[in-house]
Amino acid sequence: MNQKKTIILDLTGCKYFDELHERIRIAFDFPKGYGKNWDAFWDFMRTECDAEMVEIVGESTMPKEFLPQLELMHTVLSDLKIENAKYGWNFDYKIIS
Template identity: 55%
Template sequence: MKIIELDLTGCKYLEEIHKRIKEAFNFPDWYGENWSAFWDLLRSECDADKVIIKGEDKLPKDLADCLPKLHEILQRNADFCKELNLPPFSFEII
């Protein structure tokens, strides 16, 4: 089982979250660092079975407002994998 750990501890800006995503998922340099690009590459470039997200509880309030979008995209990928009978995908917030 391949697990990706996305540690958001210490992020102060949305750009930092996308940089952490790029590093954790080992996305290519051309990753657009936006939610549409994350969805596209999650579907096409990610071979992980599970994503563990750490540090959400330490984000500043204004940055924490973007977390529902992150969760929505990860859940959409889990649903996508299930619908197409692909290997299961899940995420966990710790």
């Protein structure tokens, strides 16, 4: 049975926007040149990510000021799920905590 490639994005205790994108860069193994914005996240997820599942942990530990940023991240992941489905590719994400 094929094992799904899963990436765990741990945001536990993340307090700064730059730190959020650095954690994304490291979790997804994006290059140092990753632009650290949502457009770059979309581009790199479409071209550099072969994961079938992204598990997000630690959202609940982040300051409430991050809610708009987290919503943008969720939108990108949701859009990616729809985009991949058009081509028959598996992709999903879930928020663990």
